[in-house]
Amino acid sequence: MSEPRLSDEFAPVAAAMLERLRAATGILIPTHINVDGDTLASVLALSRALSGLGKAVVPVVSDGKVPHALQFLCAADSPILYTGQALPPFDLIFFADITGPSRLGPLAQALGDRLTPEHLFNVDHHVSNERFAALNLVDVGAAATAEVLYLLLRGWGIPITAELATPLLAGVMTDTLSFQTPSTTARTLHVAADLVAAGAPLEHLADALFRAKPLSTARLFGAVVDSARLDDGLLCAEVTQAMLAETGAQPSETEDVVSYLSGVEEAAVFALFYERADGWRVSLRSSTDAIDVSRLAAEFGGGGHARAAGLTLVGGRALRTRFVQRAKTVIAAARETVAAGA
């Protein structure tokens, strides 16, 4: 395979960015709020690369919080954890992995009229990107912004050192769930191979991003799996307040168990019930294109995507029973439709 590259359609904007970059002195590089591996990877790789070009860089975590699991990535950096403080001077803002300025949260208000398009770069891979900058490089064929940035930085003649390759590979692995999503292409894998060759530690990243967890997560996993019950194609499991108290886990520590239980072959729909004081928050997964759980969720005031949706049930057992009955009816109807060969 020939070496991975950005599509020719992006050559003019990549060249215009490099030209504008040469004139810049200070560059603000923010994450989006609710920091994930791709946004943090983008900020770290860009700030390391651009400071290598002699620019003053201002990396900022827009909502002030780096999740525990990602802190290892920025141990050697000190991005500003934004909580309303004054920022050092800059004359360019480099958005990466950010669909629009509102995704900066509180930082967007503080930046105010400095968010004029001619002061902004926008590099992203989201279909929903708002193309808010004078220079937009939105490659929706890329699995991660880190994939785009690798190709862009290399195209600008910047040497891809291990210090750049490590966060970039972390970004690609995060957004592809370790090369498992449909967005993962031959180019994504080729980029990953280049990053490993440049010194990114694949095994260490896989371990830190996908295996390492606090004991509370493992214990909650066991309790949730133990609570699972299958009935008429509907798999139900619980996250109760008692489980959280016993394991010391946060409700957010159920990401792995949701993905695990949604793979149960006998289930058409998986529902995880998070107990609340006034009822339940319900996370839904469909294992078949024949069932659109966003429609089921919408009947109860929720929403989402065809294969992953959510809703909140405010009420008692009778409401929950009504929801379960409705879910089973939807599953039975889908099975009849499939059986009829429609």
Ligand SMILES: [Mn+2]
């Ligand atoms: Mn991303």
